[in-house]
Amino acid sequence: MSTVQYLVIGGGAGGAGGTGGGGGAGGYRTATGFAVTAQAYTITVGAGSAGSANLTQSANGSDSIFSTITSPGGGGAGSNNNIGSNGGCGGGTGGGFAAGISTGSNGGNGGDGSAGTPNFGAGGGGGAGANGVTGTGSAGGNGGAGTASSISGTSVTRAGGGGGGTYLGGTLGAGGAGGGASSPSGVATANTGGGGGGSRDNVGSGGAGGSGVVIIAYATNGTDGVSTASTGGTITTSGANTIHTFTSGGTFTVVLAGGGFTPTPLMHMRLMAGGMV
DSSP states (O other), X not given: OEEEEEEEEOOOOOOOBTTOOOOOOOOEEEEEEEEEOSSEEEEEOOOOOOOOOBTOOOOOOOOEEETTEEEOOOOOOOXXXXXXXXXXXXXXXXXXXXXXXXXXXSSOOOOOOOOOTTTOXXXXXXXXXXXXXXXXXXXXXXXXXXXXXXXXXXXXXXXXXXXXXXXXXXXXXXXXXXXXOOTTTOOOOTTXXXXXXXXXXXXXXXXXXXXXXXXXXXXXXXXXXXXXXXXXXXXXXXXXXXXXXXXXXXXXXXXXXXXXXXXXXXXXXXXXXXXXX
């Protein structure tokens, strides 16, 4: 059987305008030993959604897909007095409203908004590694932290939630580690699936969410049953692995090692000796 490792992260959601919540990070799915065959796999990399204007909820980010693996886009954030949306990670609830928490299917939930005074902060967006933090009467909630992966050869943290906005000069929530953002810049890092930050006061727009990413890796020496003649994405090597990184849509074409036949070490020794397998 031929197998690969994968990391599939959906697009992050934008933050909401008008004391808005932070956007939820894209869904985060990763595994080893995923079976592949000699064929072309269509890769979809989800876009991050735009930040919304005052009194408008932001849209969810878009899904990222590899084979049967789908990582949903992050949940859109709620503007003032609106709950965030469910998604890969949940969007934060707007300030002045504390009636519910949006749910993440592949990560953390969005943080609740605060109805407290004087500033009523909005909730932070959920991250792949943690829930968004609830807003308070003086600050927006921080976005949930992302999750680290070493599939690319070094440890990189991705898919942090966006920080929540606040009203009347309160403190903005910080973006979650791993691509999340906070206002006033508010824009999440591209190809991390991070959520965008919510806006300050009842003016302006939230920041955009970050696009997702798909990364596929396998042993360079062919022991995973996949040949380095396989194509698609940006191809690099690190240690014992060959890595295909997709920052936009494309095709991963699998070529099997040895034409689909990879002998075990014992079989190889017998073949070299001229004996029967």
